[in-house]
Amino acid sequence: MASVVPKVPVRFDKVQKYFGAVKVLEEFDLDVAPGEFLVLLGASGSGKTTALRILSGLETATGGRVLIGDRDVTHILPKYRDISMVFQSYALYPHKTVAENIGFPLKVRKIPQAEAEVAVRDAAAQVQIEQLLDRYPRQLSGGQRQRVALARAMVRRPSVFLMDEPLSNLDAKLRGHMRAELKHMQATLGTTTIYVTHDQIEAMTLAHRVAILEKGVLQQLDTPAKIYNDPANLFVAQFIGSPPMNVVHGSLEGSDFKTGGSTVKVGVAGRVAKGILGVRPEDCSVVAPAKGHIKGTIYTTELIGDHTLVTVETERDKLTVKASKDFNGKQGDAIGVLMPKDHLFVFDAETGQRIR
């Protein structure tokens, strides 16, 4: 079935987008490899959806070029771009049956009826909705509608899939399930896919590579593991991870990070008056006050199940530390936080840049 799948690269070349005087994308460069699953991750207003809409042709770039394969599509109508898109709201045609919905892209392309019917059946089978073909969208559950939208997107084998937060209207359990199916489907078809989300879990689990956007600027483009373990700047470090990375305000003097009355040894050297020390909750640990690099008191504890989250109030900051599930400190107890040198990141507080 998935024999002749076109694998094409996608390229944003210095794409700019203004809405009036509002700058949404600034010199946006992105290379998507053929067959790659790339996730555009960012908060709302970061420009990720605009980037996707520029690629789809629903918006026109103010400047720069967009390439699909080796074709410059910057000023080409959406219908000539050979892409398909899954919308957050699914955008199913309510007056058409499921079969007509899935078959619509074939109908407007005047594909012969018999051929189209086979394609619709195959697409429906791929997302397991063959038994729903005669229903109308209003008779379907959210998850089923999602599957119809997916089937409609892949029925004509486009060269690029675009997905705009396709899972965010589903409940948590179904979302996890569909995530796995989506990943499996993309791997099977091998079609280049660009996926927009604000959900870091979706980004980490689905993507070959993640592109993090903030205020229209690409912050980091890398594999999920590299993004997590080697963030390029403070924004990326805090955006990824749950609970987010702890920040300790202080100053870097040589390889000593000084905060309040404490000094933490770090792996980098430099001199920054206003610095930020970052450490992930699972990389530090709570110890007796005398043994810790930083001293503080317990602000609160939360039992999650397999671990406890301990929030420690220090002189200047609040840190969240992952502790064992049988941790039994009380609110107000004095406590120390151990920060291993290998897992610390130092950032310039003013620019947010990582100091390496």
Next chain:
Amino acid sequence: MTNTSFKFEKSNRSLFERLFEPPEVGRMSPAANVVAHILLVLWTIFVIFPIYWVVITSFKDAAAVNQGPFYVPFLDFQPNLDAWRAQFNSDANCDIPSILRQVGLLFYNAFVFVVSPVVTLQPMEPQICKIYLAFTNSIVVSFAATAICVAIGSMAAYALARVQYKPKFGNIMMFVLLTLLVILATSFAGIPWWLSSAVGLAMFFFLVRALGKHFKRTLGNGDILFWIISQRILPPIVVIIPIYIMFQAVGLLDTHLALILVYAVANLPIVVWLMHDFFVNLPIELEESAQLDGASRFAVFWDIVLPLTRPGLAATTLLTLILNWNEYLFAVFLATSKVQTMPIMVAAKNAGEKGVFWWEMCAIIVVMIIPVILMAILLQRFIAKGVLLGAVKG
């Protein structure tokens, strides 16, 4: 310590509470129920009575009308068919063959109108009984005008809802100025109209290219929409004489085509205005999705947008049809004899030297309201809710 403030048992409630409190959420109390039904009955009588009155009056004779009021047939007065006979039997030509010939002409005219609107339509036979003539005229004129009006109006409304237009104010002013110059040149300098128009048009394009980029102020879709609606603010009476002279000049007075064109144009603002609202409120993702799926703009309009606005389209069509069906002012000026419509016939019964023929007028009115009621029944199937259900919600 008894819990008197909670009344779980029905027997604990006083008569007053049972009457004025609803038995459950989402229902009305018995007292409110009674009041509501009384008001509804009164209102129904108020609405139905005029229709009833028209129907029974059409079965009265002069005596029953003038000595009345009589309300109940057979008790108050003896109903008879005089008024109806006067409509159908007074004319010797009102027999089956001439009616069939008339129907044939009707179809011929409809066909000719579709094929080529400029071909002169065959006049209906004026000697045939007048009510039949007026009825067919009304049908041809109002249905054709409604079809044209809704077709053009909904496309215009869709364009205004989904395409951003930015006409430059300066360019529009320039066009107006050049149009004035063309008119002056034609009327006072004796230049042939085709020459002055061609020169004016050429100058317009030249000036737009030369000066257009210096104009900064632009108008938006809202301005265009308001301009279209503003055409309906003026009462039609102010334009009726220019329109009369225009149609006189092109020799279209007293033709179906004249009425059809005028009716279609007069109601275009209403259709644009109403349909614009329906189009703007459609979720745009559906259209974007269809575009990405490969549909052309017209395919999106035809296959996605129109079916989803069917309730609005049906309501707008019905409203336009009723406006066209009842139109009097344009008809009285433009349809002098052959293409007289039903409203003119009704009014004519008010203008005899023998006084008002109420009974005959009512017979004509009864004939006149039947098609509208039929159309309302036909179209109300489409004015159903919930068409968008399942479109964009999870």
